Amino acid sequence: MDRAPGPSARLKLALSYAGFVMLAGALLLAAVWVFLNRVSHPGLIIDPAYRLAVVRTFAPTAVAVMTFLLLFGLVGGWVLAGRMLAPLTRITDATRLATDGSLSHRIRLPGRMDEFRELADAFDTMLARLEAHVAEQQRFAANASHELRTPLAVSKALLDVARSDPDHRSGEVIERLNAVNTRAIDLTEALLLLSRADQRSFTREQVDLSLMAEEATETLLPLAERHGVTLETSGEVTPATGSPALLLQLTTNLVHNAIVHNLPGQGTVWVTTRVRPGTAVLTVENTGRPLGPQLASTLTEPFQRGTERVRSGHAGVGLGLAIVKTIARAHDGTLTLTPRAGGGLRVTVELPGAASVT
Numbered sequence: 001m002d003r004a005p006g007p008s009a010r011l012k013l014a015l016s017y018a019g020f021v022m023l024a025g026a027l028l029l030a031a032v033w034v035f036l037n038r039v040s041h042p043g044l045i046i047d048p049a050y051r052l053a054v055v056r057t058f059a060p061t062a063v064a065v066m067t068f069l070l071l072f073g074l075v076g077g078w079v080l081a082g083r084m085l086a087p088l089t090r091i092t093d094a095t096r097l098a099t100d101g102s103l104s105h106r107i108r109l110p111g112r113m114d115e116f117r118e119l120a121d122a123f124d125t126m127l128a129r130l131e132a133h134v135a136e137q138q139r140f141a142a143n144a145s146h147e148l149r150t151p152l153a154v155s156k157a158l159l160d161v162a163r164s165d166p167d168h169r170s171g172e173v174i175e176r177l178n179a180v181n182t183r184a185i186d187l188t189e190a191l192l193l194l195s196r197a198d199q200r201s202f203t204r205e206q207v208d209l210s211l212m213a214e215e216a217t218e219t220l221l222p223l224a225e226r227h228g229v230t231l232e233t234s235g236e237v238t239p240a241t242g243s244p245a246l247l248l249q250l251t252t253n254l255v256h257n258a259i260v261h262n263l264p265g266q267g268t269v270w271v272t273t274r275v276r277p278g279t280a281v282l283t284v285e286n287t288g289r290p291l292g293p294q295l296a297s298t299l300t301e302p303f304q305r306g307t308e309r310v311r312s313g314h315a316g317v318g319l320g321l322a323i324v325k326t327i328a329r330a331h332d333g334t335l336t337l338t339p340r341a342g343g344g345l346r347v348t349v350e351l352p353g354a355a356s357v358t
Contacts, residue, residue, distance in 0.1 A: 009088075010081040017077030018070060025069040029062045087116035091123060103131040136301070154180050200330045202243035206354055209238035209247070209282050210273045216251040217271055220259060228265035229286075231255075235273030240280035241354040242331040250327045251282065253320040254347055258286035262344070280353045288344035296337045296345065300325040324349070 087109050097105045106127060109120035155177060162173040217231045224231050240247070251271075258269040270285040300321045321337075324347075328335045333351035340346055 010078065010085055013081035013084070014074055014077035017080065018073030021069050021073035021076075022066065025066055029065065033058065033062075087120065091116070091120055094123065094127075098127060098130075103127055103134060152184070202246060202330075204241050205244055207240055207242060207244050207247055209240055209251070209280050209351075210235050212244075212248050212251040213255075213271045213273055213282065215248060216255045219252065220255050223256070224259050224269070227259055227262065227267070229259050229262050229267040229269055231259075231269050231271070233271045235271075236275065238273040238275055238280045238282070239354040240331075240351045242351065246327045246330070247351075250324050250349065251284075253324050254282075254284040254349070257320045258284050258345070258347075262286050262288050275353060276350075278353050280351045282349045282351075283346065285340065285346040286344045287340075287342070290343045291339040291345060293339060296339045299337055299345075300335065321347075 090107055090109060094105055094107045106124045107120040108124065109117050111117060158173050158177055158180070213233055213235065217233050221231060255269065255271060259267075262269065267287045269287075270283075272283045272285075274281050274283075321335075325335045328349050328351065331351050333349060336348040336350075338346045338348070
């Protein structure tokens with residue numbers, strides 16, 4: 001925004017300080033003058049000529065005092081304003097650096113807590129979050145580019161093979177192209193869902209997380225049976241407020257993730273819902289291979305699939321937990337991933353509660 005130049009805050013503070021000093025001096029001189037004019041003593045009579053002499057004597061002194069107070073107020077106000085505004089200068093410099101793209105700089109203002117240091121600490125916290133967000137977005141862009149490039153490269157290779165095949169056996173090529181194209185479509189739709197949830201462009205309604213859990217488990221029951229995984233659902237009516245479609249997607253992603261990353265032929269998934277004071281809680285827990293806390297903390301990053309980048313028929317597109325995290329955050333909720341002692345993962349989603357769903 002273009003603004004017309006104006007006096008600096010330091011000059012304004014210096015003038016304000018000088019003005020208050022001048023006002024205090026003027027009030028003090030007025031009090032002295034009133035005292036001299038109204039003093040009374042038995043036997044003391046002040047005639048008009050004497051009063052005039054007092055005025056002539058008092059006036060130059062008053063002018064000298066006021067001049068001194070003006071100079072003292074301006075100089076003292078300028079020095080004090082500079083010292084008081086020094087932290088603001090550091091904050092402004094840091095803001096300019098951040099505007100130029102340098103998010104690694106921190107103010108780290110020393111001294112005891114006051115308004116300026118509170119502002120500096122808040123600004124440092126904001127810079128740290130922005131730096132982490134930018135780094136996350138850069139990793140996401142790089143991973144998304146890689147994931148989108150892979151099916152395109154595979155498609156090109158398949159088409160080259162089909163074109164150079166003298167027998168023109170296109171059936172197998174078409175089938176593989178269909179699988180690759182399906183994966184590309186799934187990835188694109190997941191990216192669109194991730195973007196839509198992050199923008200919070202949805203209407204909030206009353207929902208029951210227990211019904212979401214039941215619907216998700218019923219939908220994914222055939223998948224669980226194919227993998228030999230047992231689904232167990234329990235919990236009470238769990239009212240929350242949000243987008244029914246997005247919260248169903250959140251629940252479905254969690255259950256799907258718990259099924260495909262499980263012990264083959266002997267795994268179990270537990271889906272529970274419960275109510276805490278002011279909070280609706282959804283927990284999806286599964287058996288599986290042991291996970292370390294450090295690895296578990298990275299599973300919500302886009303395209304992260306456990307210990308490696310898995311390529312299988314049920315591996316998904318690597319955005320399941322990333323979408324869950326984004327949907328939970330868009331609903332002002334939290335997502336917590338905790339490795340189970342015996343292997344597997346416990347995922348807890350906490351959302352702001354609502355009145356009872358009827």
